[in-house]
Amino acid sequence: MRRPTIPDLALAANVSVATVNRVLSGAPNVRLATREKVQRAAEEIGFYGLGSIHARVAAARPRLRFGILLLQPHRPLYQSIARAMEAAAAQTVGAEVDLRVEFLEDLSPQNTANRALALANDCRAIGIVSAAHPTVTEALSQIQAQGVAVFSLIAPLPTTGQMSYIGLDNWKLGRTGAWAFAHLCRVPGKIGMLVGNPRFRNQEISEASFRSYFREYAPEFTLLEPLSTFESADVAQDITETLLASNPDMVGLYVNGGGVTGAIAALHSTGFAGKVVVVGHDLTAVTRAALLDGSMSMIMSHPLDRIARDTIDGMVRACSTPGSNQSSIVPFEIYTRENL
CATH class of the missing domain: 3.40.50.2300 (Response regulator)
Known part of the structure; x- marks a missing residue:
């Protein structure tokens, strides 16, 4: 079988040969969606320049740092959430996500507020699991006022501003x-x-x-x-x-x-x-x-993979549309001994 050529890739991606050449050269005047479309087609036909296309697409994606603040690290649920978040960040197609996951051993309101403020200092969006308390609410309102999107995870939180919630009904x-x-x-x-x-x-x-x-x-x-x-x-x-x-x-x-x-x-x-x-x-x-x-x-x-995916995707969208609500109510899973 002959090796796929640039015209073959253009045909598979339903774009022009010139567009494929611009993607391969890293030209700036190509939309990210088009680059990703060419990348998917290259993967499907086994195009020889796939490595270069991957690099060009990655370079064109926005680079975003997000933070996740979870409860005690010894609890299996929160370790599972952390793994799901890291997997979702790695699989995000609309951006290159740098994810920081931290755990709260001390659940006092002041410590929670301090850790959230510190995490938000160099993140575009944060997600947090926390009890509702005025000290925490004040800190999160301050974070939102700085232009950092805040997502309450698992437990909805009240704030003076708009906050997205990812969790169950x-x-x-x-x-x-x-x-x-x-x-x-x-x-x-x-x-x-x-x-x-x-x-x-x-x-x-x-x-x-x-x-x-x-x-x-x-x-x-x-x-x-x-x-x-x-x-x-x-x-x-x-x-x-x-x-x-x-x-x-x-x-x-x-x-x-x-x-x-x-x-x-x-x-x-x-x-x-x-x-x-x-x-x-x-x-x-x-x-x-x-x-x-x-x-x-x-x-x-909680369907952890779905919650993680909706959280990371929502954070990406919140960065492109500041002030938007990215809440997602996900259906819970029911288990008995008979359906494990």
Whole structure:
């Protein structure tokens, strides 16, 4: 077979030979979309100058630095989010993205605000997972006033300006969790609830919708007061053990926030694993094992690849259209032991 020529590439890309020559030479008067179109055609036909085209396209793309600020690095969920963000940045076609991912070990509002301000100093856009607090809100408003786009990830945040949100519809999340208990529990009874931190608005919204479902459709159940784990597995284990000891007739447990690892450990240590319906969030190695051994009944999970892709793409668009809202509400995934 003969080697593809420049006219062959022009035909495959549906452009002129002159346009292909301008792409190969790195001429400035070619739109990025056209360069990428020629690149895709070159990949398809095996054009000999593909390396040069890749270099020319990369050089023509805008170079953007983005920052992502996540919660504690020891939590598998946030490590998974970090990997998904890095993969999405590497696959972005509209820009060359330099991504900085940082983690918050100290979740205090002042530390969160300071780290966000520092990250925004040399980034065009930042994404942040944070509890809602006036100190954090003030810092993010200051960042927006500097022209840096801010994206709240997983948990929506209030600010005086417009902020894009990438995450789930938490009202639907809570009501779906409640629906699961109403249909999976063999008899009505007490349902306990663990929340990570009431200042995380996603948890607050899902708790409210969880309660609203029971008021509307299943009033025969008794909802116990929510207990805060403060996003700690150790705290979650302690309060779950106490909760089960105080309510041995409990029929369900909703883990709405951080600490699910500790809650699962408590179920096993008290002998309640598999005896109560347990619903929680996010598929990790630990929650997957809990589904398989029957200590959890259902997981509602963030689609991390989709969230990462929408975040990076939204940041790229926000840089080209300052002040635009790039919010994306993504559908959550539902897992049981039968569909793993």
